[in-house]
Every structure is written in C-alpha cells, then in structure tokens.
Amino acid sequence: xxxxxxxxxxxxxxxxxxxxxxxxxxxxxxxxxxxxxxxxxxxxxxxxxxxxxxxxxxxxxxxxxxxxxxxxxxxxxxxxxxxxxxxxxxxxxxxxxxxxxxxxxxxxxxxxxxxxxxxxxxxxxxxxxxxxxxxxxxxxxxxxxxxxxxxxxxxxxxxxxxxxxxxxxxxxxxxxxxxxxxxxxxxxxxxxxxxxxxxxxxxxxxxxxxxxxxxxxxxxxxxxxxxxxxxxxxxxxxxxxxxxxxxx
Amino acid sequence: xxxxxxxxxxxxxxxxxxxxxxxxxxxxxxxxxxxxxxxxxxxxxxxxxxxxxxxxxxxxxxxxxxxxxxxxxxxxxxxxxxxxxxxxxxxxxxxxxxxxxxxxxxxxxxxxxxxxxxxxxxxxxxxxxxxxxxxxxxxxxxxxxxxxxxxxxxxxxxxxxxxxxxxxxxxxxxxxxxxxxxxxxxxxxxxxxxxxxxxxxxxxxxxxxxxxxxxxxxxxxxxxxxxxxxxxxxxxxxxxxxxxxxxxxxxxxxxxxxxxxxxxxxxxxxxxxxxxxxxxxxxxxxxxxxxxxxxxxxxxxxxxxxxxxxxxxxxxxxxxxxxxxxxxxxxxxxxxxxxxxxxxxxxxxxxxxxxxxxxxxxxxxxxxxxxxxxxxxxxxxx
Numbered sequence: 001x002x003x004x005x006x007x008x009x010x011x012x013x014x015x016x017x018x019x020x021x022x023x024x025x026x027x028x029x030x031x032x033x034x035x036x037x038x039x040x041x042x043x044x045x046x047x048x049x050x051x052x053x054x055x056x057x058x059x060x061x062x063x064x065x066x067x068x069x070x071x072x073x074x075x076x077x078x079x080x081x082x083x084x085x086x087x088x089x090x091x092x093x094x095x096x097x098x099x100x101x102x103x104x105x106x107x108x109x110x111x112x113x114x115x116x117x118x119x120x121x122x123x124x125x126x127x128x129x130x131x132x133x134x135x136x137x138x139x140x141x142x143x144x145x146x147x148x149x150x151x152x153x154x155x156x157x158x159x160x161x162x163x164x165x166x167x168x169x170x171x172x173x174x175x176x177x178x179x180x181x182x183x184x185x186x187x188x189x190x191x192x193x194x195x196x197x198x199x200x201x202x203x204x205x206x207x208x209x210x211x212x213x214x215x216x217x218x219x220x221x222x223x224x225x226x227x228x229x230x231x232x233x234x235x236x237x238x239x240x241x242x243x244x245x246x247x248x
Numbered sequence: 249x250x251x252x253x254x255x256x257x258x259x260x261x262x263x264x265x266x267x268x269x270x271x272x273x274x275x276x277x278x279x280x281x282x283x284x285x286x287x288x289x290x291x292x293x294x295x296x297x298x299x300x301x302x303x304x305x306x307x308x309x310x311x312x313x314x315x316x317x318x319x320x321x322x323x324x325x326x327x328x329x330x331x332x333x334x335x336x337x338x339x340x341x342x343x344x345x346x347x348x349x350x351x352x353x354x355x356x357x358x359x360x361x362x363x364x365x366x367x368x369x370x371x372x373x374x375x376x377x378x379x380x381x382x383x384x385x386x387x388x389x390x391x392x393x394x395x396x397x398x399x400x401x402x403x404x405x406x407x408x409x410x411x412x413x414x415x416x417x418x419x420x421x422x423x424x425x426x427x428x429x430x431x432x433x434x435x436x437x438x439x440x441x442x443x444x445x446x447x448x449x450x451x452x453x454x455x456x457x458x459x460x461x462x463x464x465x466x467x468x469x470x471x472x473x474x475x476x477x478x479x480x481x482x483x484x485x486x487x488x489x490x491x492x493x494x495x496x497x498x499x500x501x502x503x504x505x506x507x508x509x510x511x512x513x514x515x516x517x518x519x520x521x522x523x524x525x526x527x528x529x530x531x532x533x534x535x536x537x538x539x540x541x542x543x544x545x546x547x548x549x550x551x552x553x554x555x556x557x558x559x560x561x562x563x564x565x566x567x568x569x570x571x572x573x574x575x576x577x578x579x580x581x582x583x584x585x586x587x588x589x590x591x592x593x594x595x596x597x598x599x600x601x602x603x604x605x606x607x608x609x610x611x612x613x614x615x616x617x618x619x620x621x622x623x624x625x626x627x628x629x630x
Binding site: 053056058059078079082083084085086087091093097099110111114115159163 | 542545548549
C-alpha cells in the first residue's frame with residue numbers, strides 16, 4: 001500500500017463578489033498516493049485552478065479537510081503555511097515565474113533561501129544537482145532572458161525540485177510552449193515521476209493528460225470523472241517520432 | 249533617491265553656510281579682540297558717600313604688575329590712560345584722543361603697525377615723547393603727505409615724534425572710528441600730559457575665548473588682593489569681556505543656522521517621500537516576484553525585510569552621494585563665492601542617520617503592503 005500524499009474530504013470553497021456568492025468548489029473528495037502523476041482537467045471556470053491553489057496551500061478552503069503528507073492545513077497560520085509550502089511543495093507555473101536579472105542557479109536556490117536549516121554551501125550544491133537533473137547544467141549562469149521557453153521551464157522545474165518536495169504542482173506548465181518543447185517537458189516530468197516523484201498537473205489539453213497516470217475532470221466545482229489513463233503516452237518515444245526540426 | 253541626494257546635500261551646505269556665517273561674525277568680533285577683557289574703576293564708598301565711576305583713582309601700576317603675575321589665563325595686559333584734546337601739526341588741527349598704553353596694547357586691541365615701529369621699553373621708562381598715529385589723524389593733519397614718520401604732532405603743548413603708523417581698522421560695531429587716535433607710552437601720557445599717577449583702565453587678552461570667565465575671576469581675585477578688600481566689600485572696579493557681545497551675535501547666527509537647517513530638512517523629507525514612491529512602484533512592478541517568493545515559502549516577514557533593506561540601502565546610498573555632493577558644493581561656495589563655510593561633522597553624521605531612518609520610515613509602508621499581498625493574486629498580477 002502506497003502512502004497517501006494528498007487527502008481531500010468534502011472540500012468547499014466560496015468566493016464573495018459583492019453580494020453574490022460564487023461556489024468555486026462544491027464538495028471535492030480526492031486522494032492522491034505517492035508516485036502518482038495526476039492530471040486535473042476541466043474547462044475554465046470549472047474550479048481546477050481554485051483546487052490547485054488549495055492544494056498548494058496558497059488558499060484556505062471554506063470548509064472540508066485537507067491533509068498534505070499527514071499535516072492538516074486547516075488550522076495553520078500564514079507563516080506555518082509558508083513553511084509548509086517551502087518544505088513539502090514545488091510549484092511549476094505556466095509563465096515560469098523566474099526572477100529576471102537573476103541567474104538560473106540563483107533562481108533555483110530561491111526556495112532554499114527561505115529555509116534556514118539549509119546552509120549556503122548545501123544550498124548551492126542542491127541547486128546544482130537539481131539543474132543537472134533537468135539537463136540544464138550548461139545553462140547554470142544564464143539569465144532567464146538568455147534562455148528559451150523550454151529551458152526556462154526546466155529551470156522552474158529544477159526550482160520546484162530543489163527542496164525535495166512530496167508533491168510537485170504544475171499549473172498549465174506546457175501552456176506557453178510549442179508541441180516539441182511540451183513533449184520535452186513532459187518527458188522530463190515522466191522521468192521524474194518514474195523516479196518516484198508525485199506530480200499533480202493542471203491542464204485543459206486532453207493529449208497532455210495522456211502522459212499521466214490518472215485523470216481527474218472538474219466541472220462546475222465538482223469532480224465529474226476520475227479515470228486511470230489508458231494507452232498512456234511516452235513522451236520520450238513521441239519526441240523521437242516528431243519530424244526533426246531544422247536547427248538554427 | 250535624487251530627492252535624498254538633494255536633501256542631504258542641501259542640509260550639509262545650509263548648515264555649513266550657517267556655521268560659516270557664525271564663524272565669520274565671530275571673526276569680525278575678534279578683530280575687535282574677542283578675548284578682550286576691560287577693567288575699569290567702579291563706584292566706591294567713602295564713609296557712606298557713593299563716588300562716581302570715573303572719579304575713582306584707585307588703579308595703579310602695581311595692580312597691573314600683580315595681575316601679570318597672578319593671572320595665568322591672560323596673555324597680555326596693558327594699562328590705558330586717555331586724554332582728549334586738539335592735535336596740531338603746522339597750521340592744521342584735529343580733536344582726538346591720546347591713549348597712553350604699553351607695547352602689548354597693539355596685540356590686545358588687534359592694532360597692526362603699518363609702517364614704523366612700536367615704542368621700546370626704554371622709551372616707556374623715560375617718558376619718551378613718541379607716538380603712533382591712526383589713519384584718520386594722517387588724513388586730517390597731513391593731507392597729501394604720505395609718510396608722517398619723523399614728523400612731530402603737538403598735543404596739549406607737548407610735541408610727540410611720530411615713530412609709527414597704524415593700519416586702517418575702520419569703524420567698530422558701535423560706529424566709532426577706530427583710526428582716530430594717537431597712541432603713546434602710558435608713562436608719557438601720565439607724567440607729561442595728564443600729570444597723574446593712577447591708571448584709568450586696564451586692557452587684557454585672555455588665552456582664549458573659552459577662558460574669558462576664568463580670566464575674569466583671576467583678575468577679580470588679584471585686584472581684590474591688591475586693593476586689600478575684605479570679604480563682603482563690593483569690588484571697587486568692574487571687569488568686562490567682549491564675550492557677552494560675541495554671545496549675542498552667536499545666538500543670532502544660531503537662529504539662522506536652525507532656519508537654514510529646517511529648510512534643508514524639509515527637502516530631506518520630500519526626498520523621503522520620493523523614496524516611498526520609488527518603493528511603491530517597485531512593489532507594484534515586482535508583484536509577481538513577491539507572489540513567487542511567497543509561494544516557494546517566503547514568509548510575510550521575509551518579504552517585508554527584503555523591501556525594507558532595499559529602501560534603507562537606497563536611502564543610505566543616496567545619503568552617501570548627497571554627503572559627497574554637499575561637501576563638494578560647500579567647497580564650491582567657499583572658493584567661488586567666497587562664502588564663509590564650516591562643515592560640521594555632526595551634520596554629516598546626523599544626515600547619514602536621518603537617511604537610514606528615512607529608509608526605515610518611508611520603506612516600511614510599501615514593504616508592509618508587499619508582505620500582505622495574497623500570493624494567488626500576486627502570481628496572477630499582470
């Protein structure tokens with residue numbers, strides 16, 4: 001029996017816009033086990049982003065319980081939530097969110113910077129290791145604007161890995177990338193997943209979801225479908241089948 | 249940051265100018281002799297009858313010798329006896345005063361001898377009929393003639409040989425012409441002109457302005473001893489210093505300095521508000537960065553510290569540039585415009601501290617705003 005990383009029970013989230021109450025999540029039950037690669041799908045307004053915010057401890061649910069790696073986030077303070085994000089979560093964003101005018105290495109070091117247990121020397125070593133893991137060892141000292149979108153997203157993935165989180169949360173991580181680069185990123189994530197990383201990936205593209213092990217489909221604040229992915233794609237193989245682009 | 253630079257620079261320049269004008273007033277005062285101490289006879293009682301000040305004839309040469317011996321805070325002491333009357337050269341004449349003094353008088357009253365010489369000890373001992381004259385006397389009695397040395401001026405029938413000419417000194421603070429005088433040995437004036445043995449007043453220099461009060465005490469003690477005054481008997485003399493006058497002028501220029509400093513302080517405040525604006529813009533521009541930092545585990549305090557440190561750095565760097573600029577400006581003002589300036593180390597240190605304080609004070613609000621951002625909104629911010 002694999003360890004349960006995320007356990008959500010009857011989770012509800014309401015937003016108040018003026019007099020109107022928006023029910024973004026209307027009672028979600030979800031369990032994610034260690035080593036899973038879960039796609040959270042849904043059209044815009046389905047509640048998937050709100051779900052990710054709650055999963056990422058960026059937002060508190062209105063009601064219901066959420067256990068992350070055995071820790072209940074319901075009663076934590078702002079600072080405790082920050083510490084939880086720092087130690088247990090890794091974020092990958094659609095628009096990379098790297099700090100401008102800061103080298104890839106320093107960007108990757110950032111989460112460890114907020115962890116006082118990590119000494120500067122160890123911080124650097126772990127950042128280098130994370131960059132090597134995503135294949136960016138030769139771009140370590142490049143600024144974000146000197147890197148391609150794919151490379152920037154790799155750096156962002158390295159940043160999410162560096163604190164050795166229990167789960168990586170990716171929000172449309174391939175949304176800004178072309179097909180080939182998307183496949184490269186998915187190949188990287190599949191590789192990490194095969195090494196045991198738990199990944200939750202929000203997307204609205206069904207063919208991207210095919211790279212994962214399980215699909216969870218949201219609509220109007222509820223989970224309407226939850227399936228194991230059949231005929232899972234292998235990004236590394238697909239990449240080989242793509243026509244070789246003219247390299248400039 | 250520019251605001252801080254200008255603010256700090258103006259504080260330093262303004263205070264330097266304020267202090268400079270204070271110093272220049274002091275210098276003008278000391279051209280009259282800042283550490284000048286005057287001793288004059290005071291009213292005294294004889295059998296219950298009050299006698300007027302000037303009628304006193306109680307100061308004598310031994311008093312001066314005693315003062316010279318007793319008072320360690322004095323650098324020079326001179327007696328003064330004075331006679332007013334007509335000075336005559338050939339067929340011109342002019343009403344003036346003859347001051348009978350010793351050769352230390354010139355340094356005490358800050359007279360410079362332009363040409364010729366001062367009188368010697370021997371001339372003092374032998375009641376020599378020699379004198380030095382001021383510029384007004386030359387103008388009135390020797391129209392046109394450039395060199396009066398070797399000429400004779402008659403005063404109350406006594407012919408005095410001119411051995412020196414004093415440099416021009418102009419009017420003093422009270423509008424008295426300080427060049428309208430003849431200076432002769434006090435012995436000459438005592439014996440040959442006034443036929444008296446007492447001394448009308450004593451002039452002395454304290455070692456420094458700060459030691460004025462101590463010197464006055466020493467003179468008082470010495471004179472009381474010489475005059476054999478018992479405890480409880482009032483002084484039969486009065487000692488005054490120029491210090492009181494200097495203090496009055498100093499306090500005027502202190503007000504000036506405070507005023508200038510206050511104006512400069514306002515520009516520093518404006519600079520601080522500038523820093524706050526910059527920090528606000530910076531917080532807005534970097535909203536996504538703040539969101540990211542929060543999402544990777546930065547605590548509200550971490551974010552706050554980051555922006556506070558930035559604003560302090562900004563204002564301190566501004567302050568350092570401002571101080572450099574201010575000192576430079578002060579030199580320019582001093583050299584090009586010949587303004588008297590004094591850079592106060594206290595002002596430099598003060599404005600540096602104020603800069604850091606401004607960094608904290610005006611950086612705090614934007615930093616707090618940054619730290620209170622909701623990470624979700626901050627990440628989505630475009």
